[in-house]
Amino acid sequence: MTKSDSETLALYFSFFNEVGIIEQLSRALFEARLPDGFLASHFAVLNHLIRVRDGQTPLVLARAFQVPKTTMTHTLSVLEKHRLIEMRPNPKDGRSKCVWLTAAGRDFRNNAIASLGPDIAEFAKQFPPDRIEALVPGLTDIRQMLDAARDED
Amino acid sequence: MTKSDSETLALYFSFFNEVGIIEQLSRALFEARLPDGFLASHFAVLNHLIRVRDGQTPLVLARAFQVPKTTMTHTLSVLEKHRLIEMRPNPKDGRSKCVWLTAAGRDFRNNAIASLGPDIAEFAKQFPPDRIEALVPGLTDIRQMLDAARDED
DNA sequence: ACTATATAGTGCGATATCGTATTATATGCA
DNA sequence: TGCATATAATACGATATCGCACTATATAGT
Numbered sequence: 462m463t464k465s466d467s468e469t470l471a472l473y474f475s476f477f478n479e480v481g482i483i484e485q486l487s488r489a490l491f492e493a494r495l496p497d498g499f500l501a502s503h504f505a506v507l508n509h510l511i512r513v514r515d516g517q518t519p520l521v522l523a524r525a526f527q528v529p530k531t532t533m534t535h536t537l538s539v540l541e542k543h544r545l546i547e548m549r550p551n552p553k554d555g556r557s558k559c560v561w562l563t564a565a566g567r568d569f570r571n572n573a574i575a576s577l578g579p580d581i582a583e584f585a586k587q588f589p590p591d592r593i594e595a596l597v598p599g600l601t602d603i604r605q606m607l608d609a610a611r612d613e614d
Numbered sequence: 615m616t617k618s619d620s621e622t623l624a625l626y627f628s629f630f631n632e633v634g635i636i637e638q639l640s641r642a643l644f645e646a647r648l649p650d651g652f653l654a655s656h657f658a659v660l661n662h663l664i665r666v667r668d669g670q671t672p673l674v675l676a677r678a679f680q681v682p683k684t685t686m687t688h689t690l691s692v693l694e695k696h697r698l699i700e701m702r703p704n705p706k707d708g709r710s711k712c713v714w715l716t717a718a719g720r721d722f723r724n725n726a727i728a729s730l731g732p733d734i735a736e737f738a739k740q741f742p743p744d745r746i747e748a749l750v751p752g753l754t755d756i757r758q759m760l761d762a763a764r765d766e767d
Numbered sequence: 768a769c770t771a772t773a774t775a776g777t778g779c780g781a782t783a784t785c786g787t788a789t790t791a792t793a794t795g796c797a
Numbered sequence: 798t799g800c801a802t803a804t805a806a807t808a809c810g811a812t813a814t815c816g817c818a819c820t821a822t823a824t825a826g827t
Binding site for chain 3: 798799800801802803804805806807808809810811812813814815816817818819820821822823824825826827
């Protein structure tokens with residue numbers, strides 16, 4: 462026999478609940494490794510600019526992180542204040558700007574990643590890579606579905 | 615041959631990255647179903663009071679959600695302002711209070727869950743329950759490990 | 768070209784989250 | 798008992814996030 466509707470609902474509910482708790486706990490542990498006053502949102506932008514490419518516009522970044530553009534404006538202003546990025550005019554659009562990394566921005570990101578190494582190694586002792594590999598594809602599928610659902614608005 | 619250290623690091627990194635994106639997207643979709651002005655954090659407290667039990671203290675709730683107690687004070691004050699909970703003195707401790715649900719609070723939570731039904735059903739068509747079942751145990755293990763890591767402080 | 772509409776970025780106000788400090792009460796120990 | 802310390806909740810200030818509205822520039826339709 463199959464599960465009841467309410468059991469199914471509870472199953473999905475527990476999934477999103479676990480995801481929410483893991484996000485919160487892992488973010489707190491991660492932010493404890495960042496220099497004082499910096500948050501995961503700041504790191505995320507720097508990391509994205511290195512992993513993908515810098516020179517992107519604030520709006521493109523806002524969409525990449527699924528945050529309102531006002532939020533991205535604020536995040537970028539913090540990074541710029543600390544000289545981790547530079548904002549330059551967009552030569553292709555007079556309304557727009559481009560976000561470029563500074564050397565200090567690259568260092569900040571690389572130091573943050575390096576400082577995570579021991580934590581990841583410790584975690585990997587308890588939860589080995591093959592178990593992570595078994596989870597990621599499913600999560601990626603779900604992320605893409607939710608992303609598509611958002612675009613339907 | 616085994617993966618290099620940097621490959622392993624990238625694997626764990628991608629796991630937490632996917633978790634973070636899923637949390638953000640699912641929370642946004644969920645909050646769109648809540649009455650205007652209410653956030654997932656408000657719902658989460660009401661849901662906890664029903665699922666576990668009400669009459670708990672603010673500090674116990676703060677620990678359950680892994681948030682600073684000042685954050686819980688604020689969340690509870692919002693719920694109390696809307697008459698979704700009641701704060702009463704703790705008969706066992708003069709410094710403390712107990713948080714009790716009102717009928718309106720129970721209704722709010724039940725309505726929120728009911729309004730999620732169609733969304734879950736739609737999602738279940740694309741990502742069936744057995745695939746969710748395959749993910750939850752691993753996530754639960756990870757959540758418990760992170761929880762334990764936090765307690766070591 | 769001219770005008771209407773759309774888009775990029777930001778200013779501003781509201782709420783959320785979090786750290787620090789404060790107050791009231793409880794607990795432990797001499 | 799009396800005092801030092803610990804704990805529960807909150808006040809307060811700082812920053813983050815977000816919605817709304819505004820300005821400047823670009824694009825589309827005529």
